[in-house]
Amino acid sequence: MIYFDNAATTWPKPESVYEAVELCMRQKGANPSRSGHTMALLAGQIVFETRVQIAEFFNIADPLQVVFTSNATEALNLGLKGLLKPGDHVITSSLEHNAVTRPLEKLRSQGVEVTKLQASVQEGLHPQQVEAAIQENTKLIVLSHASNVLGVIQPISEIGKIAKERGVLMMVDSAQTAGTLSIDVQAMGIDLLVFAGHKGLLGPQGTGGLYLRGDLQLDSLKEGGTGANSEELFQPEESPERYESGTLNTPGIAGLGAGIEFIRREGIDKIREKENTLIRQLMLGLGKIPGVLLYGPGPTVERAPVLSLNLEGREPSEVSYLLDRLYGIASRPGLHCAPDAHRTLGTFKHGTVRLSLGYFNTTQEVEGCIQAIATICEQKN
Amino acid sequence: MIYFDNAATTWPKPESVYEAVELCMRQKGANPSRSGHTMALLAGQIVFETRVQIAEFFNIADPLQVVFTSNATEALNLGLKGLLKPGDHVITSSLEHNAVTRPLEKLRSQGVEVTKLQASVQEGLHPQQVEAAIQENTKLIVLSHASNVLGVIQPISEIGKIAKERGVLMMVDSAQTAGTLSIDVQAMGIDLLVFAGHKGLLGPQGTGGLYLRGDLQLDSLKEGGTGANSEELFQPEESPERYESGTLNTPGIAGLGAGIEFIRREGIDKIREKENTLIRQLMLGLGKIPGVLLYGPGPTVERAPVLSLNLEGREPSEVSYLLDRLYGIASRPGLHCAPDAHRTLGTFKHGTVRLSLGYFNTTQEVEGCIQAIATICEQKN
Structure with missing residues (x-):
């Protein structure tokens, strides 16, 4: 997983x-x-x-x-x-x-x-x-x-x-x-x-x-x-x-x-650096896939290792479901208990898919997730 | 212990x-x-x-x-x-x-x-x-x-x-x-x-x-x-x-x-029976030691496996300390977060020593505790 x-x-x-x-x-x-x-x-x-x-x-x-x-x-x-x-x-x-x-x-x-x-x-x-x-x-x-x-x-x-x-x-x-x-x-x-x-x-x-x-x-x-x-x-x-x-x-x-x-x-700096590297890898990889909408600050801005996204024409819950069942990737769809943030973002109706990383994740896992989302997007088209 | x-x-x-x-x-x-x-x-x-x-x-x-x-x-x-x-x-x-x-x-x-x-x-x-x-x-x-x-x-x-x-x-x-x-x-x-x-x-x-x-x-x-x-x-x-x-x-x-x-x-009946047996053994054993004051219902009355007592002329904290340090017996002295109960009992000033049993205690442990308290009482005299 x-x-x-x-x-x-x-x-x-x-x-x-x-x-x-x-x-x-x-x-x-x-x-x-x-x-x-x-x-x-x-x-x-x-x-x-x-x-x-x-x-x-x-x-x-x-x-x-x-x-x-x-x-x-x-x-x-x-x-x-x-x-x-x-x-x-x-x-x-x-x-x-x-x-x-x-x-x-x-x-x-x-x-x-x-x-x-x-x-x-x-x-x-x-x-x-x-x-x-x-x-x-x-x-x-x-x-x-x-x-x-x-x-x-x-x-x-x-x-x-x-x-x-x-x-x-x-x-x-x-x-x-x-x-x-x-x-x-x-x-x-x-x-x-x-x-x-x-x-x-x-x-x-x-x-x-x-x-x-x-x-x-x-x-x-x-x-x-x-x-x-x-x-x-x-x-x-x-x-x-x-x-x-x-x-x-x-x-x-x-x-x-x-x-x-x-x-x-x-060392918290080492942890920070690894999480930074992973979230940037994820954002850059996903950013190249047609049909992926990324929310929040861009990849050059300092951020917490949390990323919200949507795939054009798909419900967040459907995307999370596919990620879990087909690829064993655990993500979270919906409002994430923060409806105001989604109102701010314009995603209040359906929410987003949230991918949130931790210190024990790896570049291979991030790459695997990018590939999985690319495949899901292709299959839609 | x-x-x-x-x-x-x-x-x-x-x-x-x-x-x-x-x-x-x-x-x-x-x-x-x-x-x-x-x-x-x-x-x-x-x-x-x-x-x-x-x-x-x-x-x-x-x-x-x-x-x-x-x-x-x-x-x-x-x-x-x-x-x-x-x-x-x-x-x-x-x-x-x-x-x-x-x-x-x-x-x-x-x-x-x-x-x-x-x-x-x-x-x-x-x-x-x-x-x-x-x-x-x-x-x-x-x-x-x-x-x-x-x-x-x-x-x-x-x-x-x-x-x-x-x-x-x-x-x-x-x-x-x-x-x-x-x-x-x-x-x-x-x-x-x-x-x-x-x-x-x-x-x-x-x-x-x-x-x-x-x-x-x-x-x-x-x-x-x-x-x-x-x-x-x-x-x-x-x-x-x-x-x-x-x-x-x-x-x-x-x-x-x-x-x-x-x-x-x-089976809760089996647990209850064991705890009953142990608490009665404890009360009967302690009841025979001169200088031990037992509080609450007598040994024939149905009760929770909790017993408050005092030793004549000793502070509860001293008794608990001796039980712990000399005999490895864990008890609790004081008011047990229930001052009204001690007011009801007339022990509000110093509290009591509380011995509370569980399903994993044994008759040997109870006997050991009775012996320990008997020895503490004798040493005072």
Whole structure:
């Protein structure tokens, strides 16, 4: 099989990720931070070490400001609902995933003011657009680092600078970039960073998280047992306990730690370079096939390794079906949970076929996919 | 090591659970219900099959009414916050975990009326107490099937009958009983059932869920991508999509399915019988040691395999420390995230030592623990 659905979840994972999950379950399978016995401490150590890995990876000063969630969606819900109150204003883009758009719609129905700026398919939001949209009651700018449909990278650092100057917070959804592009929360002015654990960070499904700047406190999304301050009726004040009620996904977190360790050992520049090479090879190869429509930035522009396309006269679902059944190529058709991005693109009705690459893909696989699509196009004619 | 912390999380898991997690990650590691390619369908099949396992296990008519969450705490938050609105009245007991108490305190601060009934340490809530507490605006009764501190089983079926007669919903927290006691949502009149996946159900950490009666609809706790109806601004109406935004913990769900399959293969009666035998052996042995204070129902009363105790003149944390370091016995000291239960018990100041057994414990281990505690008691004198 040729797996080109890495934007949904990366596969395979490094061998060390599988091993870390198994070791955790078999030998360190207690509940972390719930008891003081030896195995509970070992489980707690796994969680803490992964927190440190994440903090170092994103240049977060304090590992305790890293909150584990079950996925990026939960982290976005926690950040958005924990921060925004009726009367607040939030700015976002037309390239966002439903994990941003839908919580914002709910908040809008509760009295939060939402401005959705029309982004460029080639370049994402312009910093000046954001600057012009800031009002007196603007509390937050929330946007994806890169679109999960188009791969277009938004100018986070420039927008972060504006946010800082204007006293507005910036939350970044790095679901498509963490582990693929370098992210430095301090240098980029990111106040809240949402990450998925099971995509570019190469951890297992069931992991994700939120970095929260040390001086910020959010309303909790869930309350419950935190293993500490059990005598209090209300949630503890401190991060991460305030936000992490209930038993964590310790085996998943063990795997996530191993995934990040793998990336740091390989070097993110090497990963980036390989993914860049592959996505350019794919775009150049597909660009030569008559009847192939490619969306988003051109092959010379820096992007996330995600490509949306259509074949003239064919439904995306038909193309994905043929790729899977005839050629063993895993792609994803449709709207990719980001209808606004397709409205921006003009593909809202049928969506696109998305090919998303990862570090473990090869030039042979890319070549195989180009050939397969060429054959499908020929057969139509 | 003698692992007596099964009420926090069971360990070890059946071999088939480790294998299911690994197989899922290595061979079925795509994102379920997000794409239509072969491996995505295999991942989706895992999720659906576990839903069916759970439905059959609890006698739930429609597997689609089983919602996966990251733990029981999230399921309780979803159920309570999704159901209760300002002006509603909810009845609960003084034996509940913070995963019930803390969301209720938050709801109370938003205008929900909460009645916390004082439960008996020996028998839990009396059905008549509940009946007398029902008001015109009572919407829900929420209570644990068994206390995580005392092991006392509450009379769910009797309370369920009253709830039905009075037109009130009943939500049961089965964190300490699912997989250990038989649960039949239809026979017991349970409208919402919360379960932890990683305790008696023998699945991995990072799993849990909520059963929701088919005609009920909750407000969602999180919104986001659901893999279906991507074009809508708001969450889909249908269960489970409405409540399961973001990528699920597929490897964990695979393991949970294997855990339940193991229980069904062994037979829950056989599991129950073994756990009963072990907890009685433990209580009878400890009951003979001078200076040991046992809490909760006596050895002839049906209970969950959880025992709280104290040694005269010793702090619980000291006892747990000695058990761990000198005898390799894993126990848990303190309040166990259930301060109300300790208030009920009169042990709020220092808590208790909790010994919680599982199906993989042995009579030899129980005997070893009795000997260890006898030695600790002697050394004090």
